Amino acid sequence: MNFPIWILFIPVLIGSFHLVAAQDDFWGRYCGSDNYTQDSAYKRNLDDVLYLLTGTNNGFGFYNSTSGQARAAALCRGDMDPERCRRCVDDATRRLRQVCPNQIEAVGWYDTCFLTYPNGTIGNRISRIFVSANNVSDSIYDQWVQKSADLLAELRSVAAGGGQLRKYATGNLTVNGSSTIIYGMTQCTPDLSATECDDCLTGATAEIQPYARRSGVRIYRTTCLVRYEPYRFFNSTWFPAQTTSGNTKNTNIGVIVGPILAFVFVIIMVAGGFFLFRRRRKLRQKGSLLPEFQDGFSDASTKGSRHEREDDDTGEMNNFTLSAIQAATNNFSLENKLGEGGFGPVYRGKLQDGKEIAVKRLSKNSGQGLTEFKTEVKLIIKLQHKNLVRLLGYCVKGSERLLIYEYMANNSLDTFLFDANKCEELDWAKRSNIVIGIAKGLRYLHEDSRLKIIHRDMKASNILLDNDMNAKISDFGTARIFGGNQMEAATNRIVGTYGYMSPEYAMEGLFSTKSDVYSFGVMLLEIVSGQRNNHFFYQDQPQNLLLTAWRLWNENKGEQLIDHRVIETFVIDEALRWINIALLCVQEDPQDRPTMSTVVFMLEGQWSAKLPKPSEPPLSFARFASISEETKTSSELSAHPSVTSSTMASR
Known part of the structure; x- marks a missing residue:
C-alpha cells in the first residue's frame, strides 16, 4: 500500500502551532434591511471606516x-488585553462584511467583542439572547433569582458610573444555603452617559425574566451587554501600566508603621549612599549605558552572537531620567498618547529644550520583556543609516522601561497609504522615494552593516x-543578529504579523534575510495598490492580494492593480516593474527570492536585462489563522516606534 508518510506528521504539526480558527462564528449577528450599492459614496465611506477602525482604540478597548x-x-470586554482585543475587532470587520455583504446597518457579537455600524437608526432596539441549556435546581431557585438580581443591580450601578474611558463591572455572589456562586458582568460603550448606560443595562436585564430558571444568560445589545453564569467566565480586569500608585487605604496603619519604616529607611540610605555615589560616578566614567547594555553582558537570548560595540556604534546614547x-x-x-501596541503605548513628548520625542513605554503585561528591550537598544545604537529611525536614548527605572526616539511628524506609512483622504498626498513620486528608502534601509541591515540584522x-x-516623507524603518525589538556566514536560523517563538510573514517562517519557524525580502514584497504590492494585504478588494470583491497581483501580471493586466488615486501621476513602466519585483520577493521558495541589493538594483532601473518571471506566490493563511489566546501580539500601531508583533508557539 502506497501510504504518504507525510500524513503521519499532520497531528504533530497541528499540535505544534497552537493555531485555531480565525474566530468562531458570531454569537449573534444582525443585518439591516437597507442595502447600499457597490459604487455608492456610503460604500466607500464604510470601507474607510472599517480599514481605520483598529487604529482608534481609546486605550481601554473602545473603537x-x-x-x-x-x-x-x-467594544471589547474589559478583561481583554489590547492585542487580543485588536485581533477580535480586526476579525469582526472582515467577518461582518461577509455575513452582511451589502447592508447599511449591521451588528456582530463575539464572546470577547462586538462590532456595529449603526448609522443612527438601530439604537438599542436590536438585541440577541443566549441562554444555558441547564436549569437551576428547585432547591435554590428562589435564592438564585434574588441573588442574580442583586448582583446585576450592583454591577449595573458600577458600570454606569465608570467614566468616559470604560464602563465595565464584574463580580460574584454566593447563593444562600449552597456552595453555588453566581458570576456576573455588565458593560456599556463608554460614549454613553451614566444615565444612558443605566437605561441600556436596565432594559437588557429586563429581558432576562423569561429565562430566570436558566443557569446562564447573555444579553447582547448594540451599546451594552449583561451576562451571568454559575462559573467564572472572565479574567482580571485589564489596566494599562500605572505610572504612580495612589493607594490611600489603610492610612491608620500607615500612621503607626510609617515612622518606623522611615527610621529604617534613613539608616539604609546613610549606609548605602556613599556606595551608590561612587558606583554612579564609575558608571559615568564608563559611559551612559546600564550594566546590562555594557560589553560582556550576556543572557540566554544573546549567547552565540558576540559583537564588539565599536563596530557600528557612531551614535549618541542618552540615559534619560524617568522624571x-x-x-x-x-x-x-x-x-499625548499616539497609539497602542502589543508591547505597550507610545507617547508624544517635548523635552525642556523644545525637542519633540516619541516615547515607547513597555507594558508590564506585554510580551516584550527585558530581553527584547535590550535587543532593541543594543541594535539601534549600533545601526546608523538615514533610512533607520534614530534612537535618542532610553530609561530604566524599577519596572519602567522606556525607549526615546526622534519624533516623526508624518507618523507611519499606513496612516497615509490606507486613509481615504491622506493617501492622495502620496503621489507616485513620494511612493517611489518611500519604496527606495525602505529597500535601502533593509539592504543596510542585511548586507552593509557589520552586523547582519x-x-x-x-x-x-x-x-x-519624516517631514520630507523619507522612509525610516522602526521597531527592532524582534530583530535577530546573524553572525559570520550564518544564512538561516530557526526559532520556537515566531514574531511578526500575519499577511507579511513568509511561509517558511510562519509554518516552520525558519527565518533568514529572505524572510524580510518576502515582507518587503508584500509591502510593495500594498504601496502599488493602496490597499492592505488582509483587506484587499478587486472589482468590489474581497481577494487575496498576492494571488490577484500574480494573476493580473501574468495576464498582462498589471495596470489594473495600481491605486486609481495616483492614476494621474504614476509611471506605467515603473509600476509594472514594481509589481514584477514584488512578485519575485514573495515567491514560495526563499532561494528564488532576490537579495535586497538586487532589489535596489532593480528598483532603480539599473537592471538592463529583462526581469525574471516570478513563480506563483503561496496562498496566504492570514485570513484563516490567529494566535492562541495564551500568546501575545501587538496591534497595528499607526504612529511611532513601537514593537508591533505577533508571537506564536512553533515546533
Whole structure:
C-alpha cells in the first residue's frame, strides 16, 4: 500500500502551532434591511471606516471611527488585553462584511467583542439572547433569582458610573444555603452617559425574566451587554501600566508603621549612599549605558552572537531620567498618547529644550520583556543609516522601561497609504522615494552593516515618515543578529504579523534575510495598490492580494492593480516593474527570492536585462489563522516606534 508518510506528521504539526480558527462564528449577528450599492459614496465611506477602525482604540478597548455618512464602533470586554482585543475587532470587520455583504446597518457579537455600524437608526432596539441549556435546581431557585438580581443591580450601578474611558463591572455572589456562586458582568460603550448606560443595562436585564430558571444568560445589545453564569467566565480586569500608585487605604496603619519604616529607611540610605555615589560616578566614567547594555553582558537570548560595540556604534546614547520623560509626556497623559501596541503605548513628548520625542513605554503585561528591550537598544545604537529611525536614548527605572526616539511628524506609512483622504498626498513620486528608502534601509541591515540584522516584522505601520516623507524603518525589538556566514536560523517563538510573514517562517519557524525580502514584497504590492494585504478588494470583491497581483501580471493586466488615486501621476513602466519585483520577493521558495541589493538594483532601473518571471506566490493563511489566546501580539500601531508583533508557539 502506497501510504504518504507525510500524513503521519499532520497531528504533530497541528499540535505544534497552537493555531485555531480565525474566530468562531458570531454569537449573534444582525443585518439591516437597507442595502447600499457597490459604487455608492456610503460604500466607500464604510470601507474607510472599517480599514481605520483598529487604529482608534481609546486605550481601554473602545473603537470608534467615522467617515462621511458611515460610522462604526467596536467594544471589547474589559478583561481583554489590547492585542487580543485588536485581533477580535480586526476579525469582526472582515467577518461582518461577509455575513452582511451589502447592508447599511449591521451588528456582530463575539464572546470577547462586538462590532456595529449603526448609522443612527438601530439604537438599542436590536438585541440577541443566549441562554444555558441547564436549569437551576428547585432547591435554590428562589435564592438564585434574588441573588442574580442583586448582583446585576450592583454591577449595573458600577458600570454606569465608570467614566468616559470604560464602563465595565464584574463580580460574584454566593447563593444562600449552597456552595453555588453566581458570576456576573455588565458593560456599556463608554460614549454613553451614566444615565444612558443605566437605561441600556436596565432594559437588557429586563429581558432576562423569561429565562430566570436558566443557569446562564447573555444579553447582547448594540451599546451594552449583561451576562451571568454559575462559573467564572472572565479574567482580571485589564489596566494599562500605572505610572504612580495612589493607594490611600489603610492610612491608620500607615500612621503607626510609617515612622518606623522611615527610621529604617534613613539608616539604609546613610549606609548605602556613599556606595551608590561612587558606583554612579564609575558608571559615568564608563559611559551612559546600564550594566546590562555594557560589553560582556550576556543572557540566554544573546549567547552565540558576540559583537564588539565599536563596530557600528557612531551614535549618541542618552540615559534619560524617568522624571524628565514624565514631564515631557505630561505624565503619560491620554492627550499625548499616539497609539497602542502589543508591547505597550507610545507617547508624544517635548523635552525642556523644545525637542519633540516619541516615547515607547513597555507594558508590564506585554510580551516584550527585558530581553527584547535590550535587543532593541543594543541594535539601534549600533545601526546608523538615514533610512533607520534614530534612537535618542532610553530609561530604566524599577519596572519602567522606556525607549526615546526622534519624533516623526508624518507618523507611519499606513496612516497615509490606507486613509481615504491622506493617501492622495502620496503621489507616485513620494511612493517611489518611500519604496527606495525602505529597500535601502533593509539592504543596510542585511548586507552593509557589520552586523547582519533580520528585522522579522516589516510592515507599513513600522515605516515612519519624516517631514520630507523619507522612509525610516522602526521597531527592532524582534530583530535577530546573524553572525559570520550564518544564512538561516530557526526559532520556537515566531514574531511578526500575519499577511507579511513568509511561509517558511510562519509554518516552520525558519527565518533568514529572505524572510524580510518576502515582507518587503508584500509591502510593495500594498504601496502599488493602496490597499492592505488582509483587506484587499478587486472589482468590489474581497481577494487575496498576492494571488490577484500574480494573476493580473501574468495576464498582462498589471495596470489594473495600481491605486486609481495616483492614476494621474504614476509611471506605467515603473509600476509594472514594481509589481514584477514584488512578485519575485514573495515567491514560495526563499532561494528564488532576490537579495535586497538586487532589489535596489532593480528598483532603480539599473537592471538592463529583462526581469525574471516570478513563480506563483503561496496562498496566504492570514485570513484563516490567529494566535492562541495564551500568546501575545501587538496591534497595528499607526504612529511611532513601537514593537508591533505577533508571537506564536512553533515546533
